[in-house]
Amino acid sequence: DEPVSDSHFATLQHAREWGFKIPPYIQQCHTIEEIMQFASHWEQQRHQLPFDIDGIVIKVDSFARQKILGFTAKSPRWAIAYKFKTERVTTRLLSIDYQVGRTGAITPVANLEPVQLGGTIVKRASLHNAEQMELLDIRLGDYVFVEKGGEIIPKVVGVDLTKRSDEVKPLVFITHCPECGTRLVKPEGEARHFCPNDEGCPPQIKGKLEHFVSRKAMDIAGAEATIDLLYNAGLVKTPADFYYLKKNQLTGLVRFGEKSADNLLTSIEQSKNNDLHRVIYAIGIRYVGETTARHLAGYFGSMDNLMKASREELLQVEEVGEKIADSIIEYFKNPAHREMIARMKEAGVNMQKLSSPSLQSEKLKGMTIVISGTFEKFSRDELKKLIEAHGGKNGSAVSSATSFLLAGKNIGPAKLEKAKKLGIKIISEDEFIHMIE
Numbered sequence: 001d002e003p004v005s006d007s008h009f010a011t012l013q014h015a016r017e018w019g020f021k022i023p024p025y026i027q028q029c030h031t032i033e034e035i036m037q038f039a040s041h042w043e044q045q046r047h048q049l050p051f052d053i054d055g056i057v058i059k060v061d062s063f064a065r066q067k068i069l070g071f072t073a074k075s076p077r078w079a080i081a082y083k084f085k086t087e088r089v090t091t092r093l094l095s096i097d098y099q100v101g102r103t104g105a106i107t108p109v110a111n112l113e114p115v116q117l118g119g120t121i122v123k124r125a126s127l128h129n130a131e132q133m134e135l136l137d138i139r140l141g142d143y144v145f146v147e148k149g150g151e152i153i154p155k156v157v158g159v160d161l162t163k164r165s166d167e168v169k170p171l172v173f174i175t176h177c178p179e180c181g182t183r184l185v186k187p188e189g190e191a192r193h194f195c196p197n198d199e200g201c202p203p204q205i206k207g208k209l210e211h212f213v214s215r216k217a218m219d220i221a222g223a224e225a226t227i228d229l230l231y232n233a234g235l236v237k238t239p240a241d242f243y244y245l246k247k248n249q250l251t252g253l254v255r256f257g258e259k260s261a262d263n264l265l266t267s268i269e270q271s272k273n274n275d276l277h278r279v280i281y282a283i284g285i286r287y288v289g290e291t292t293a294r295h296l297a298g299y300f301g302s303m304d305n306l307m308k309a310s311r312e313e314l315l316q317v318e319e320v321g322e323k324i325a326d327s328i329i330e331y332f333k334n335p336a337h338r339e340m341i342a343r344m345k346e347a348g349v350n351m352q353k354l355s356s357p358s359l360q361s362e363k364l365k366g367m368t369i370v371i372s373g374t375f376e377k378f379s380r381d382e383l384k385k386l387i388e389a390h391g392g393k394n395g396s397a398v399s400s401a402t403s404f405l406l407a408g409k410n411i412g413p414a415k416l417e418k419a420k421k422l423g424i425k426i427i428s429e430d431e432f433i434h435m436i437e
């Protein structure tokens, strides 16, 4: 528990000796001059690095002094970023592609005459949105300034008007979605155009599915990589379709083995036990993020109540303002959304708030535990809550992803057999209580 040294630098050197991967680009400096030398060295040499950087971090080396300096609300007082000057080049704008995102937002992307920038060849750059393009008066054939800022994607920041030829004509932003042909809309107060066809526009559908299975949403492991495949085969069009997938449909697909099919179906099955706030977040109501979803789940306690909620009721919920309330009302007005939720419910997806007490420890972090049988000291529901309260996850079926089987009396023989076959540890109620003590 004792630190090896009071020096941050020396500690990192120790860590390297112990076999941790510590990058070699660190230097202990004793004067401001040394720091400035280090900064200007890497400003010039940064393209020799095997990764992109936009600056360096300067830190106070002594842990004791770090402790005295402490933190502001946002950041430590003993570390500061030194940003390098942004690099800018000029190149020709050849054409513009329009990309459709998960929310239907249209992003114009510039295709450029390839140019060297920040150690890489840049061929494409973001143009942000129609307003920005208009503001910069960008035209095809123009010479444009391209910058690589802190972000990975370079952006067009201006036009070199001295090089504009007489032939270039003002650009007209597209009026229809390049993916589905629907007329685009530009909501008031939004800088971007949107394709409003959220039920039928392929990238929007796929984006919704990706969001649904993502880790903070329903956390269906391995599903994200298969969405293109499942969507293109017509097997999954709405999130509810995941819960009706059959094994033979999956194994019938190219590149889908027996094992990956089993794994996918197991994680889909397990996701049925997710708490309500995950489902609310996963269905993708515009403006409803993870935190808002938790507040909504806490307030309404069930999907049914949320669906019935009036605007006034919604406004009672923490962090829910008029924009979010209207968005929720709008979402549940749509019969397609109501049907999707009904189908999920029918398939056994939990739509109630699991009254889990707040996290008591992280002793079961990363573990998936399956409960079977009857118990003496706790009911099964109480045990499930305990598992969550200690950072664990409840699994519904024994699989290779199960950490252990918590077995009571009269345990189902099939579950026991499966656990033995997969070599999954079986523990008793007492052993479990011991684990979380």
Ligand SMILES: [Zn+2]
Residues within 6 Å of the ligand: 100, 177, 178, 179, 180, 181, 182, 195, 196, 197, 201, 202
């Ligand atoms: Zn579209």
